[in-house]
Amino acid sequence: MSMLAGQWALVTGAGRRVGRAIALALAGRGANVLIHYNSSEVEARAVADEVRALGCQADVLQAELGDTRAVEQLAVSALERAGMIDVLVNSASNYLRTPFATLDAAAWDRSLDVNLKAPYLLAVVLGRRMQERQHGCIVNIADWAAQRPYRDYLPYCVSKAGLVGLTKALARELAPHVRVNAVAPGPVMLPEDMTAEETARVVRATPLGRIGRAEDVAACVAFLAADAAFTTGAVFHVDGGRAIA
16 A cells, blocks of 8 residues: 555645646546545546546645635635645746746746745645654755746746755655655656757657656655655656756
8 A cells, every 4th residue: 555545745736747647647646536626626626536537536626826815815725725735845836937028026926926926835734734743755856947947937937946946945844754855857847839840859858858747756755756756855856857958
């Protein structure tokens, strides 16, 4: 029996793409899952049905992660629904193109509020409850761009670098009973508007020679949640080798 059997996980942004794969991977390990969404309600409810089909409990929770009060209420609602959150996965993120010439305070806030502040707030509220119970795990979904930033996405890259720093700081604060790690995906589920030529260029630049799948990231998250009992403060690159290319 998996160590996640009967436990509750909250996965943000779990209605689509990588978040969906993470929710299903955790359910595959026996976890009940709270599926957070912002606007993808139909998709989130479909994921909940898939989790239930795996024999686990599921529910959906809506929140705009750019709104501090909404994030704090999400944490409260999750605890009310589940009683305790054993695994928090901060997966939700926006990916906003922000050319340097057009940068302003609003562009910064749009990225940092969702990608860094929201994970921080959820980790503080739920991490304290995990501390009280002397049990819990937090996994933050970062990005290989935290290590090798690229142009036209400055606030996004900074937000992901901040998330790596948050991961390491939380690991110190919440030890020894709560583990905190990060997964840094690389070219996984590329933007839908990317051209064939652009996709081919990404593949050529990736040592493993392919685009990653959402399931590749989800498998790493499930490992960290269920099996990595002696691992905290670590960043796992799921990027096909891009960080070393």
